[in-house]
Amino acid sequence: MTQLSAAQRTPDSGKALYGGKGTRRITVRDITAAKDRGEKWPMLTAYDAMTASVFDEAGIPVMLVGDSAGNCHLGYESTVPVTLDEMTMLSAAVVRGTNRALIVGDLPFGSYQEGPVQALRSATRLVKEAGVGAVKLEGGERSHRQIELLVESGIPVMAHIGLTPQSVNAMGYRVQGRGEEAAQQLLRDAKAVQDAGAFAVVLELVPAELAAEVTRVLHIPTVGIGAGAETDAQVLVWTDMLGLTGGKMPRFVKQYANLRSVMGDAAKAFAEDVVGGTFPQEEHSVH
Numbered sequence: 001m002t003q004l005s006a007a008q009r010t011p012d013s014g015k016a017l018y019g020g021k022g023t024r025r026i027t028v029r030d031i032t033a034a035k036d037r038g039e040k041w042p043m044l045t046a047y048d049a050m051t052a053s054v055f056d057e058a059g060i061p062v063m064l065v066g067d068s069a070g071n072c073h074l075g076y077e078s079t080v081p082v083t084l085d086e087m088t089m090l091s092a093a094v095v096r097g098t099n100r101a102l103i104v105g106d107l108p109f110g111s112y113q114e115g116p117v118q119a120l121r122s123a124t125r126l127v128k129e130a131g132v133g134a135v136k137l138e139g140g141e142r143s144h145r146q147i148e149l150l151v152e153s154g155i156p157v158m159a160h161i162g163l164t165p166q167s168v169n170a171m172g173y174r175v176q177g178r179g180e181e182a183a184q185q186l187l188r189d190a191k192a193v194q195d196a197g198a199f200a201v202v203l204e205l206v207p208a209e210l211a212a213e214v215t216r217v218l219h220i221p222t223v224g225i226g227a228g229a230e231t232d233a234q235v236l237v238w239t240d241m242l243g244l245t246g247g248k249m250p251r252f253v254k255q256y257a258n259l260r261s262v263m264g265d266a267a268k269a270f271a272e273d274v275v276g277g278t279f280p281q282e283e284h285s286v287h
């Protein structure tokens with residue numbers, strides 16, 4: 001792989017993305033280097049500064065300000081209504097809450113489909129106003145011109161193929177790449193985004209065997225969500241992973257905590273203290 005010049009090499013180069021104890025902010029070059037070392041890495045979504053600071057201190061090397069903020073954070077039915085103004089505000093908060101993680105801002109539906117120039121205008125807002133280190137957009141072959149112009153303009157791009165939720169009205173939430181023809185299309189999409197210059201690609205809800213093949217064929221890292229164990233990285237929506245989202249979870253979610261019950265129980269305890277007159281106590285009062 002590419003050798004870094006002395007000027008590009010920094011004290012943190014070559015450290016593990018997770019557990020590497022690096023102090024400067026992670027760059028897309030570090031992500032590329034991790035695949036060359038065969039290292040797997042975790043990505044979580046984040047939508048606010050406070051949550052992002054928790055994950056940053058936990059050593060999560062890459063955070064995605066996902067347009068899943070639409071359904072997880074803003075109360076929409078899907079990601080479709082999310083606006084670029086909303087993504088800019090949430091992305092800026094996540095950047096402010098973090099010191100080390102690479103922050104990737106999701107381009108929302110309608111902010112890049114018109115063409116490369118619109119994509120560049122939208123991505124530029126996330127880079128200049130929010131300070132993200134990279135952007136993500138959905139689509140393989142269909143988005144390759146957008147990816148090319150962003151990369152030419154100096155904006156690193158994470159691509160996203162397989163299930164692309166912004167197209168829910170056209171494709172539903174269904175497994176992608178099943179069957180020979182669909183598998184060949186997914187491989188073409190993966191190669192198209194790599195050729196266009198994407199530094200990584202999300203594979204969402206595709207058969208594990210196909211995701212493994214894409215991961216072997218590509219030199220850029222694959223980030224799986226519902227794509228089996230062989231991808232270079234894994235991403236989960238943070239509110240799913242911590243049991244906060246509520247409702248029926250997709251099969252690919254592993255729940256590492258149940259914040260919904262922790263928070264609900266705490267809220268009830270507070271309410272009972274207030275109603276019963278046991279909060280505040282003397283130690284919570286000033287005189």
Ligand SMILES: Nc1nc(=O)c2c([nH]1)NC[C@@H]1CN(c3ccc(C(=O)N[C@@H](CCC(=O)O)C(=O)O)cc3)CN21
Nearest residue numbers: 068071072079165173174175237240245249250251252
């Ligand atoms: N909370 C949340 N978690 C996510 O992972 C997520 C979002 N929101 N919003 C944006 C997209 C939409 N995603 C989705 C949405 C639904 C399914 C789903 O219904 N999957 C089912 C059926 C799949 C099938 O068999 O075809 C599953 O059980 O996995 C999967 C991914 C993933 N992303």
Ligand SMILES: CC(C)C(=O)C(=O)O
Nearest residue numbers: 045066067068106202
């Ligand atoms: C599920 C991930 C990849 C995403 O695009 C999001 O959270 O918006």
Ligand SMILES: [Mg+2]
Nearest residue numbers: 066067068106
């Ligand atoms: Mg998204």
